[in-house]
Amino acid sequence: MKILVGMSGGIDSSVAASLLKEQGHEVMGITMTIWNRRTHLERRAGSRSCFAPDKSEDIAQIQKICRMIGIEHTVLELSDRFEELVLDNFKSEYLGGRTPNPCVWCNQLIKFGAMVDYARESGIVFDKFATGHYAQIGAHNGRLCIERAVDRRKDQSYFLYRLSQEQLGRTLFPLGSLTKEEVRAIEALLPFHRPDQSESQDFYDGDYTDLFDVEDRVGNIVNLRGEVLGTHNGIFHYTIGQRKGLGVSSSQPLYVIALHPERNEVVVGFREEALQTTVAATDVVWQSCTSVAGEVEAKFRSMSELFEAVAEGEGDHISARFPSSVHGAAPGQSLVLYREDRIVCGGIITAAQ
Numbered sequence: 001m002k003i004l005v006g007m008s009g010g011i012d013s014s015v016a017a018s019l020l021k022e023q024g025h026e027v028m029g030i031t032m033t034i035w036n037r038r039t040h041l042e043r044r045a046g047s048r049s050c051f052a053p054d055k056s057e058d059i060a061q062i063q064k065i066c067r068m069i070g071i072e073h074t075v076l077e078l079s080d081r082f083e084e085l086v087l088d089n090f091k092s093e094y095l096g097g098r099t100p101n102p103c104v105w106c107n108q109l110i111k112f113g114a115m116v117d118y119a120r121e122s123g124i125v126f127d128k129f130a131t132g133h134y135a136q137i138g139a140h141n142g143r144l145c146i147e148r149a150v151d152r153r154k155d156q157s158y159f160l161y162r163l164s165q166e167q168l169g170r171t172l173f174p175l176g177s178l179t180k181e182e183v184r185a186i187e188a189l190l191p192f193h194r195p196d197q198s199e200s201q202d203f204y205d206g207d208y209t210d211l212f213d214v215e216d217r218v219g220n221i222v223n224l225r226g227e228v229l230g231t232h233n234g235i236f237h238y239t240i241g242q243r244k245g246l247g248v249s250s251s252q253p254l255y256v257i258a259l260h261p262e263r264n265e266v267v268v269g270f271r272e273e274a275l276q277t278t279v280a281a282t283d284v285v286w287q288s289c290t291s292v293a294g295e296v297e298a299k300f301r302s303m304s305e306l307f308e309a310v311a312e313g314e315g316d317h318i319s320a321r322f323p324s325s326v327h328g329a330a331p332g333q334s335l336v337l338y339r340e341d342r343i344v345c346g347g348i349i350t351a352a353q
Helices: 011-022 056-069 079-095 102-121 165-169 180-189
Strands: 002-006 026-033 072-077 128-130 135-140 143-148 219-222 228-232 255-260 265-269 276-286 291-299 307-314 317-326 334-339 342-352
Touching (some): 011 056, 056 072, 072 102, 079 102, 143 165, 276 334, 291 342, 317 334
Parallel strands (some): 002 128, 219 265
Antiparallel strands (some): 143 342, 219 228, 276 342, 291 307, 307 317
16 A cells, blocks of 8 residues: 655654554655744744744654655645645634634644645655554444544544544554554664654744734733733733733632633633533534534543533534533634544534633
8 A cells, every 4th residue: 555654753753654664555754844934933942843944954854764764755835825724713813812723723724635635736646644643543323533542641633633534534543553652662673763852842832922923912801890900912812711921910810711802801710710511612523423412521622631521513513511610611722522432523612601
């Protein structure tokens, strides 16, 4: 089988490519460059983020790894598509008082979308596309779906819920059945990297506001009664559920409860005032089912745990009710529903209360 492997230069994608080659497949590595002309930004020392300037050293390292594995490698320039499909959304969401997850959109539209499509259009012939994500693909109700990885600590299924049936049908996750310790053990036998090789970080390791190209705008920080507690320099510096760095003092910890762009206002409250019992989402992608009703497990932040919930929905709307109150679900983030470790569906949060 001819397999195209998305390679970041990290341990996981390198091991994934090596394993596929050892299994007898015809493998080619591919890397996308997504940095644009933001020349006023500099790459931080030791940066491992995927969105960073000057990737020449990273590309050289990936090419070296591919030579060690014995596979070809190609690079695709996708900065214009990334700007249009991911960064524009990222900026507009934050300025609108919401909290987007750019990795979710990048996976659907760029990494498993435009990069694969452009590779075919450029004449590369392959049967499957593979990455080093920790996730698995299964089948349920005659549909393909993402399943959680064996290594629960590294599971990345949340970031992949927007993949379509077509995308899932052409995708492989060679590391989904392995633990991180097993992957590191394989890497140590090869080895492709220095022993102190750091893990890939968030998509951007600077201050997110670097990417907004807007001036700070002073506004009020208020409590639920509308009393002014302090000022802020722009609602885009805050997210729902945030506790640290609010710039106001209190006898008890305060949390961001709401952001009002029309009033340029940040609303804060104590933890009991920030608790939520219902989360609603739209722009839904269905995986193992095409409707949902009843008990599920739900996740609403990439780093949050799975919570028991009762869900309902079909078409383009879902909602989840939590028997035990939760905290930190934010409009713009993703609500992803699971049953028996497989993804039922997920969508973009519109309300949490």
